[in-house]
Amino acid sequence: MQLGNYCSRFQNLTAVVIGGGSGLGKATCKRLAAEAARVIVADIDVETAQAVAAAIQETGGSSEAAQVDVTQEKAVQQFFKGPGRDVDVLINSAGTMWTKSFEDLTLPDLQEAFGPNINGLLYAMQQASLAMRAQSKPEASKRAIVNISSTAALASMPGLTAYSAAKAAIRQLSRSAAVELAPFNVRVNTVLPHGTDTEGVRGFAAQLPPELQAVFAEVNMPKLIPRLAQPEEIAAGIAFLASSDASFLTAVSLSWMAVSLFS
Numbered sequence: 001m002q003l004g005n006y007c008s009r010f011q012n013l014t015a016v017v018i019g020g021g022s023g024l025g026k027a028t029c030k031r032l033a034a035e036a037a038r039v040i041v042a043d044i045d046v047e048t049a050q051a052v053a054a055a056i057q058e059t060g061g062s063s064e065a066a067q068v069d070v071t072q073e074k075a076v077q078q079f080f081k082g083p084g085r086d087v088d089v090l091i092n093s094a095g096t097m098w099t100k101s102f103e104d105l106t107l108p109d110l111q112e113a114f115g116p117n118i119n120g121l122l123y124a125m126q127q128a129s130l131a132m133r134a135q136s137k138p139e140a141s142k143r144a145i146v147n148i149s150s151t152a153a154l155a156s157m158p159g160l161t162a163y164s165a166a167k168a169a170i171r172q173l174s175r176s177a178a179v180e181l182a183p184f185n186v187r188v189n190t191v192l193p194h195g196t197d198t199e200g201v202r203g204f205a206a207q208l209p210p211e212l213q214a215v216f217a218e219v220n221m222p223k224l225i226p227r228l229a230q231p232e233e234i235a236a237g238i239a240f241l242a243s244s245d246a247s248f249l250t251a252v253s254l255s256w257m258a259v260s261l262f263s
């Protein structure tokens with residue numbers, strides 16, 4: 001899916017998209033590249049990252065792939081210290097979904113859910129803000145971070161306690177970071193997608209027990225526009241928040257149709 005006519009809001013800017021090899025991250029890489037960004041596609045799965053970078057290059061865009069496990073602090077530090085990492089825009093899209101009943105949850109389960117969603121997001125934001133502040137480009141006023149939370153931060157379904165808790169924590173982590181990074185011209189915003197047709201969500205749905213598959217399908221289906229979102233539709237919102245069109249927005253959350261979770 002391609003939406004509208006793209007402009008060049010990211011000219012002369014470098015964007016790092018963590019989790020860029022698949023789903024929302026992949027669509028965001030393509031959207032930012034179509035708007036003239038140099039895009040670094042970072043993912044734990046380097047093959048998917050390479051495929052996304054190659055697809056961008058084929059359409060005349062500027063992109064490279066990198067392998068990083070965002071849950072490993074040292075790896076994230078090394079990644080941001082690498083050559084060409086003069087990052088202006090950071091998108092945190094790495095995440096995994098899995099289910100376990102509330103009563104069976106263990107501390108290691110919580111740590112697993114918080115690994116990419118909180119630890120990784122924190123490491124990446126810390127290193128990106130250091131890298132952003134170290135440069136003196138004329139585009140310095142265009143620095144932005146967009147973190148991917150979920151409407152699961154606002155409501156939940158059986159089996160999603162750990163995921164929902166991690167996604168709720170992302171919102172507040174982002175708002176707190178926005179407060180501290182505002183003096184350095186770094187805006188930090190969050191998006192809360194609802195059900196979006198990605199590789200990740202299809203894999204998650206397939207491994208659910210049958211009784212939860214129906215619940216998930218219903219929870220995921222918005223009532224107002226009764227279909228799953230396409231990743232490109234969410235990427236458009238991410239690109240808006242990352243762009244200078246959102247220059248007066250920081251510490252905000254953009255949420256997609258959580259109404260279906262409450263009705």
Ligand SMILES: NC(=O)c1ccc[n+]([C@@H]2O[C@H](COP(=O)([O-])OP(=O)(O)OC[C@H]3O[C@@H](n4cnc5c(N)ncnc54)[C@H](O)[C@@H]3O)[C@@H](O)[C@H]2O)c1
Binds near residue numbers: 151194
């Ligand atoms: N698809 C949805 O319906 C939906 C809804 C709300 C929120 N989200 C959130 O959006 C984000 C992207 O989800 P998606 O549906 O595109 O999933 P996806 O599985 O298609 O993509 C996630 C990507 O993150 C990468 N990744 C996972 N762990 C990593 C790590 N430790 N280090 C680096 N990369 C890692 C994966 O390799 C994959 O390429 C996630 O944070 C997810 O929770 C998705």
